[in-house]
Amino acid sequence: CKMSKNVREVFRLDELKDDIRRNMVALLGNDPRSKRKFSYYNALAYSVRERLVDLWMRTQSDYYDSMAKRVYYLSMEFLPGRFLMNYLTNMGIVDECREIVAELGFSLEELEEEEWDAGLGNGGLGRLASCYLDSMVSQNIPGYGYGILYDYGIFYQSIVNGNQEERCDNWRRHGCPWEITRLDTLYEVKFYGRSETYYDSDGNVRFRWVDTENVMAMPCDILIPGYGCSHVSNMRLWTAQSSREFNLSDFNRGDYIGAMHGKVMSENITKVLYPNDQFLQGMELRLKQQYFLVSATFQDILRRYLKQHTSLAALPEAVAVQLNDTHPAIAIPELMRLLMDVYGMGWDVAWDICTRTFAYTNHTVLPEALETWPVDLLGRLLPRHMQIIYEINRRFLEGVAATFPGDTERLSRMSVIQEEGGQRVRMANLAIVGSHTVNGVAALHSNILQTGLFRDFHEYYPRKIRNVTNGVTPRRWLMQCNPALSRLITQSIGPEWCCNLEKLRELVPLAEDSAFRDAWARAKLENKRLLSRYVLRKVQMGINPNTLFDMQFKRMHEYKRQLLNVMHVISLFNRIKDNPSADITPRTVLFGGKAAPGYYQAKLIIRLINEVARVVNADADVAGRLRVAFLPNYCISQAEKVVPAADLSEQISTAGMEASGTGNMKFALNGALTIGTLDGANVEIMEEVGAENIFIFGLKAHEVAEKRRSGYNPREFYENDAELRRVMDMIGSGFFSPDERGLFSPVYDSLMHHGDYYMLMADYRPYMEAQAAVDALYLDQDQWVRKSILNAANMGKFSSDRSVMEYARGIWHVEPLGK
Numbered sequence: 001c002k003m004s005k006n007v008r009e010v011f012r013l014d015e016l017k018d019d020i021r022r023n024m025v026a027l028l029g030n031d032p033r034s035k036r037k038f039s040y041y042n043a044l045a046y047s048v049r050e051r052l053v054d055l056w057m058r059t060q061s062d063y064y065d066s067m068a069k070r071v072y073y074l075s076m077e078f079l080p081g082r083f084l085m086n087y088l089t090n091m092g093i094v095d096e097c098r099e100i101v102a103e104l105g106f107s108l109e110e111l112e113e114e115e116w117d118a119g120l121g122n123g124g125l126g127r128l129a130s131c132y133l134d135s136m137v138s139q140n141i142p143g144y145g146y147g148i149l150y151d152y153g154i155f156y157q158s159i160v161n162g163n164q165e166e167r168c169d170n171w172r173r174h175g176c177p178w179e180i181t182r183l184d185t186l187y188e189v190k191f192y193g194r195s196e197t198y199y200d201s202d203g204n205v206r207f208r209w210v211d212t213e214n215v216m217a218m219p220c221d222i223l224i225p226g227y228g229c230s231h232v233s234n235m236r237l238w239t240a241q242s243s244r245e246f247n248l249s250d251f252n253r254g255d256y257i258g259a260m261h262g263k264v265m266s267e268n269i270t271k272v273l274y275p276n277d278q279f280l281q282g283m284e285l286r287l288k289q290q291y292f293l294v295s296a297t298f299q300d301i302l303r304r305y306l307k308q309h310t311s312l313a314a315l316p317e318a319v320a321v322q323l324n325d326t327h328p329a330i331a332i333p334e335l336m337r338l339l340m341d342v343y344g345m346g347w348d349v350a351w352d353i354c355t356r357t358f359a360y361t362n363h364t365v366l367p368e369a370l371e372t373w374p375v376d377l378l379g380r381l382l383p384r385h386m387q388i389i390y391e392i393n394r395r396f397l398e399g400v401a402a403t404f405p406g407d408t409e410r411l412s413r414m415s416v417i418q419e420e421g422g423q424r425v426r427m428a429n430l431a432i433v434g435s436h437t438v439n440g441v442a443a444l445h446s447n448i449l450q451t452g453l454f455r456d457f458h459e460y461y462p463r464k465i466r467n468v469t470n471g472v473t474p475r476r477w478l479m480q481c482n483p484a485l486s487r488l489i490t491q492s493i494g495p496e497w498c499c500n501l502e503k504l505r506e507l508v509p510l511a512e513d514s515a516f517r518d519a520w521a522r523a524k525l526e527n528k529r530l531l532s533r534y535v536l537r538k539v540q541m542g543i544n545p546n547t548l549f550d551m552q553f554k555r556m557h558e559y560k561r562q563l564l565n566v567m568h569v570i571s572l573f574n575r576i577k578d579n580p581s582a583d584i585t586p587r588t589v590l591f592g593g594k595a596a597p598g599y600y601q602a603k604l605i606i607r608l609i610n611e612v613a614r615v616v617n618a619d620a621d622v623a624g625r626l627r628v629a630f631l632p633n634y635c636i637s638q639a640e641k642v643v644p645a646a647d648l649s650e651q652i653s654t655a656g657m658e659a660s661g662t663g664n665m666k667f668a669l670n671g672a673l674t675i676g677t678l679d680g681a682n683v684e685i686m687e688e689v690g691a692e693n694i695f696i697f698g699l700k701a702h703e704v705a706e707k708r709r710s711g712y713n714p715r716e717f718y719e720n721d722a723e724l725r726r727v728m729d730m731i732g733s734g735f736f737s738p739d740e741r742g743l744f745s746p747v748y749d750s751l752m753h754h755g756d757y758y759m760l761m762a763d764y765r766p767y768m769e770a771q772a773a774v775d776a777l778y779l780d781q782d783q784w785v786r787k788s789i790l791n792a793a794n795m796g797k798f799s800s801d802r803s804v805m806e807y808a809r810g811i812w813h814v815e816p817l818g819k
């Protein structure tokens with residue numbers, strides 16, 4: 001929409017074909033007559049990228065000249081997915097490019113498939129970071145993403161005999177044409193050593209960090225074009241390089257290899273992404289990764305700042321740093337250290353600068369995901385930071401004690417140092433104390449932070465904890481992934497929706513127009529056909545596009561309750577077996593998601609899905625009415641195929657546990673109806689689309705909390721519900737694992753004997769009833785399609801453009817740069 005008509009000139013499209021051929025030869029060293037798709041993909045990628053470099057440099061000098069305040073989005077994870085179509089979409093040259101590629105003898109789609117998905121994150125948090133970069137640069141907000149360039153991203157998942165197996169994701173093995181490596185920019189990052197006191201020339205006590213082991217950080221930039229390309233920004237990802245100096249003592253002893261050993265080991269820091277989400281594994285290497293990101297990033301931030309300023313006093317006016325969860329929270333003591341030890345400031349001045357610079361986003365309330373680091377580990381790796389953390393805490397607790405005299409319980413709850421069970425640093429407490437603003441990611445979640453997890457802090461700092469509801473970028477998650485629907489929407493209401501998603505409201509009246517409904521249904525069917533072909537390719541299974549596509553795609557976790565979905569599937573199976581001629585709504589139930597490699601129960605649920613699928617899909621009575629499949633290796637590029645094809649989106653976490661969810665937004669935006677609990681952003685989705693257009697069921701967050709307090713008895717539901725009892729007994733007795741009867745006992749036991757922490761038993765019957773309502777509505781296609789339209793039409797709020805503007809105005813205090 002914002003795109004100027006002269007893209008042909010701006011991007012020299014007349015020369016694109018020649019450039020592709022030139023890059024085939026000059027950059028790739030390939031014969032231009034070769035017909036290898038991979039070579040053409042690369043040559044195209046380089047030819048596209050080179051068209052953005054000028055615009056990127058121009059954007060950077062705009063930032064510089066205007067002295068605009070810049071946003072630094074610090075994240076241990078980014079999930080950008082594939083870049084090619086995103087660049088073309090945001091440059092507005094998809095159609096032109098398709099033609100050019102066709103003249104070279106390829107389809108754009110087949111070249112797109114040559115790209116390896118950049119999986120530098122686990123799930124929601126990483127994808128959110130990438131959506132926010134797209135929205136920042138598309139709205140001319142000067143911002144950068146800072147992260148780590150892992151050699152190995154999230155593992156590649158394959159399914160072997162029904163089980164998840166992990167393979168390494170060697171995503172850069174064949175090179176990555178989007179990376180711009182800055183071989184000449186290197187920063188030194190220090191570890192270990194000790195903190196030493198000395199007196200400066202004025203006789204003041206000062207600290208310095210000495211006898212350190214050093215590693216070099218090298219940046220690699222990936223350009224991020226805004227929609228319409230008026231601005232191009234970048235994410236800067238760091239890789240570890242061995243330091244230039246030798247270990248002299250080894251070297252002098254003639255131990256050349258010994259001296260090299262340490263150098264080689266230091267490059268391990270950025271080797272691999274930790275594949276746990278929502279689970280902390282307190283590994284030293286992980287803490288090293290976090291500090292590596294933070295140290296390199298702050299050297300870069302201060303270097304850039306000091307090009308234009310002589311004093312650091314105005315840092316908070318020029319720099320806003322957003323901490324994406326606590327993973328980069330070591331930045332708080334790091335900035336204190338830099339300001340005091342390197343730039344000579346006193347504590348109070350430094351602390352004021354610090355707290356006006358940082359803001360922290362919390363993404364989870366699960367206790368096992370909250371980061372704490374043993375004091376002895378942190379103190380050994382970062383001795384000076386440990387001193388600073390103690391001092392931050394001492395001053396902080398002094399303030400708390402003055403406000404709440406005598407309340408020692410409160411002091412111990414709020415302390416940055418946890419004392420029970422060996423001293424540990426609570427990173428969330430540190431992040432709250434060191435930030436001016438803390439936010440949750442959906443209204444319900446932020447409320448839970450204020451009244452639950454961070455209640456003490458909310459009482460102490462009544463305005464610090466706020467809400468910014470998550471969003472997703474409509475460019476990737478509608479325009480790019482769903483061309484059929486995008487075309488229809490643009491034909492009907494014009495093209496502005498992709499930069500102003502609220503415009504989708506103009507579709508509301510069209511829901512009553514039967515011709516429009518037909519066109520809408522055709523677009524959905526087209527997407528379902530495409531997905532069916534993909535499913536056939538991936539798992540050699542035919543699925544029928546005319547059935548209800550029921551989808552649950554997200555990380556495997558007990559709280560997300562994929563198991564509840566399986567229990568519904570088993571119940572449907574039983575109903576069909578009991579009454580083979582029953583009139584039931586034909587469904588295809590699809591699952592996808594990775595389990596953390598060490599998460600036994602989540603892996604067992606993957607196995608259960610596959611075994612249930614085996615039984616169901618082989619049964620002649622069921623044929624044509626129920627199919628189940630688990631699609632291996634869920635990732636961004638798979639999501640782009642799955643999301644547009646969904647009829648029903650499963651968002652069924654135990655209320656109070658899913659901070660927001662963003663898959664819920666993507667599905668609804670693409671016209672899926674949601675079946676879900678009142679959890680995370682589902683609450684706000686219901687408010688936007690209307691309670692009559694969504695299937696809400698189950699316990700509410702406060703009811704879950706009450707039940708936990710008053711004693712929850714899952715067996716009661718088992719005893720009073722014959723259908724549930726039968727499902728549980730089938731799982732427990734080995735009906736789905738005849739060769740290994742006890743295989744699924746742990747699943748059975750977790751619900752029946754270990755307290756059913758996630759309350760599946762309580763929500764089973766309400767879920768079954770909501771699913772029955774789904775079945776009934778689907779039979780009335782007119783009504784279903786109407787509601788599908790109303791869902792998409794009312795998703796305006798969930799654009800990441802809105803979220804980013806809320807951060808910009810309310811937290812970062814930055815304005816879009818005028819153009």
Ligand code: 26W
Binds near residue numbers: 279363
């Ligand atoms: C230390 C291990 C670890 C790693 C990642 C703990 C926690 C995480 C993330 C914070 C987990 C995560 O991705 N949370 C998700 O964040 C999304 C974006 O805000 C939300 O939509 C999801 O509800 C939330 O689960």
